[in-house]
Amino acid sequence: QKEVEQNSGPLSVPEGAIASLNCTYSDRGSQSFFWYRQYSGKSPELIMSIYSNGDKEDGRFTAQLNKASQYVSLLIRDSQPSDSATYLCAVKGGAGSYQLTFGKGTKLSVIP
Amino acid sequence: SAVISQKPSRDICQRGTSLTIQCQVDSQVTMMFWYRQQPGQSLTLIATANQGSEATYESGFVIDKFPISRPNLTFSTLTVSNMSPEDSSIYLCSVEFRYEAFFGQGTRLTVV
Numbered sequence: 001q002k003e004v005e006q007n008s009g010p011l012s013v014p015e016g017a018i019a020s021l022n023c024t025y026s027d028r029g030s031q032s033f034f035w036y037r038q039y040s041g042k043s044p045e046l047i048m049s050i051y052s053n054g055d056k057e058d059g060r061f062t063a064q065l066n067k068a069s070q071y072v073s074l075l076i077r078d079s080q081p082s083d084s085a086t087y088l089c090a091v092k093g094g095a096g097s098y099q100l101t102f103g104k105g106t107k108l109s110v111i112p
Numbered sequence: 113s114a115v116i117s118q119k120p121s122r123d124i125c126q127r128g129t130s131l132t133i134q135c136q137v138d139s140q141v142t143m144m145f146w147y148r149q150q151p152g153q154s155l156t157l158i159a160t161a162n163q164g165s166e167a168t169y170e171s172g173f174v175i176d177k178f179p180i181s182r183p184n185l186t187f188s189t190l191t192v193s194n195m196s197p198e199d200s201s202i203y204l205c206s207v208e209f210r211y212e213a214f215f216g217q218g219t220r221l222t223v224v
Contacts, residue, residue, distance in 0.1 A: 100157075103154060
């Protein structure tokens with residue numbers, strides 16, 4: 001069974017600090033990796049996708065992927081109180097696979 | 113990204129009744145997905161709906177309980193049948209658009 005593991009948190013960081021969110025996955029054949037942000041009472045919102053080993057940056061967000069270690073992370077620089085949310089890691093399998101497997105999410109609190 | 117309109121946004125229903133949730137997308141998409149998210153939990157895939165074919169249900173979900181329609185490439189419905197309090201949850205429609213998954217606003221269902 002494919003599994004995606006995340007530390008449930010809560011992770012608390014002071015405003016302006018770097019928040020680091022981690023995710024591991026069990027299916028070595030996984031090819032696509034996504035980070036979603038979910039505010040309380042709202043639906044998940046895609047913030048980053050990454051497909052190749054290394055780093056991908058988008059504004060204050062950086063996704064990091066290491067397929068050999070089966071590890072993907074999300075860094076949030078200059079964290080803001082508005083970043084307080086649950087962050088879901090999602091993984092899709094290899095070619096032809098269309099299903100996403102979600103982790104349970106990490107709750108992030110940014111303290112002003 | 114794809115814009116997804118899901119309704120109703122919330123409902124309170126009597127046990128034993130049924131509720132149909134609608135999902136409309138602003139682009140033609142091959143695959144639409146229905147998820148359930150119970151309080152404090154991650155997303156669980158109920159079924160995958162392709163236009164012109166029967167929906168594919170995940171383990172633990174059956175067509176009699178969660179019938180799905182997919183009449184065209186922009187619309188789908190999920191019915192929650194013969195509801196019990198255990199069906200109280202958030203139901204989410206999702207589509208894959210350019211290899212990324214996007215979500216509707218969700219339907220918060222409470223069964224009393």
